Amino acid sequence: MSASPRLSVRIDRKVCVGTSNCAEEAPRAYEMDDHASPHARLDATDDDLLKGAEACPVGAITVVDATTGKQVYP
Numbered sequence: 001m002s003a004s005p006r007l008s009v010r011i012d013r014k015v016c017v018g019t020s021n022c023a024e025e026a027p028r029a030y031e032m033d034d035h036a037s038p039h040a041r042l043d044a045t046d047d048d049l050l051k052g053a054e055a056c057p058v059g060a061i062t063v064v065d066a067t068t069g070k071q072v073y074p
């Protein structure tokens, strides 16, 4: 797998409820800050970005192709 990500994510702060499922399921891709708000890590792989997005119980994470902008998940 390529080390450089092809995907990027948008985290909707109004939808996120701070469960930290994303960071628990994909800790190499997401981390929680001091305010229980998740952030995507810059060195995250595509697989880990998707894995964390799929773990979100409220659908707060949208994954897009960083080149085309096309939505990949959900």
Ligand code: SF4
Binding pocket: 011, 015, 016, 017, 018, 019, 020, 021, 022, 023, 037, 038, 055, 056, 057, 058, 059, 060, 061
């Ligand atoms: S899993 Fe979803 S709701 Fe939970 S912290 Fe991550 S983005 Fe927020």
